[in-house]
Amino acid sequence: MAQSTPFPSQTDVDEVSKSFAFTTRLDDLVAWGRKNSLWPLPYGTACCGIELMSVMGPKYDLARFGAEVVRFSPRQADLLLVAGTITEKMGPILVHIYEQMLEPKYVIAMGACASSGGFYRSYHVMQGIDRVIPVDVFVPGCPPTPEAVLDGVISLQKMIGDHKPRPWRDNWVNPYEQKQ
Ligand code: SF4
Secondary structure (H helix, E strand, O other): OOOOOOOOOHHHHHHHHOOOOOOOOHHHHHHHHHHOOOOEEEEEOOHHHHHHHHHHOOOOOHHHHOOOOOOOOHHHOOEEEEEOOOEHHHHHHHHHHHHHOOOOOEEEEEHHHHHHOOOOOOOOEOOOHHHOOOOOEEEOOOOOOHHHHHHHHHHHHHHHHOOOOOHHHHOOOOHHHHHO
């Protein structure tokens, strides 16, 4: 009479599966890939744009964080890096670029000018790009150090990885369409 093979217990199956498989939530896996493959569009208008170049260069090497694939087309980018003074006249163009970017998309305001208008307290300078587009991370400084910019990118990565809610993004409406 043939002997029947005993079925392995659930514990045995779990132990064996640990040797070749790991489990995670699909959301976490997607967020992990997303945060480590940001494609930035550098919107450099002034001195901060020059500083941003050093962040991309070999010394500070943004590539270590997976964000070195700089794109000059909004349709190929998901991180808008605004580096420099933004005038009121540039506002509609900035919004137009933001709207053309891929979802999900993120914004970093680099430096005092992009974050608050900097020392330009004048009618023609926008007193912070968050007046027209939703900003995820503000990087202080005039200009910010490359380390501060890297810290901003890391903060954004953490926000993505932790699935942090972004009400400023969810509630955003194009301010120029509102005025029409
Ligand atoms: S924050 Fe300072 S360094 Fe950056 S664009 Fe403004 S003036 Fe230039």
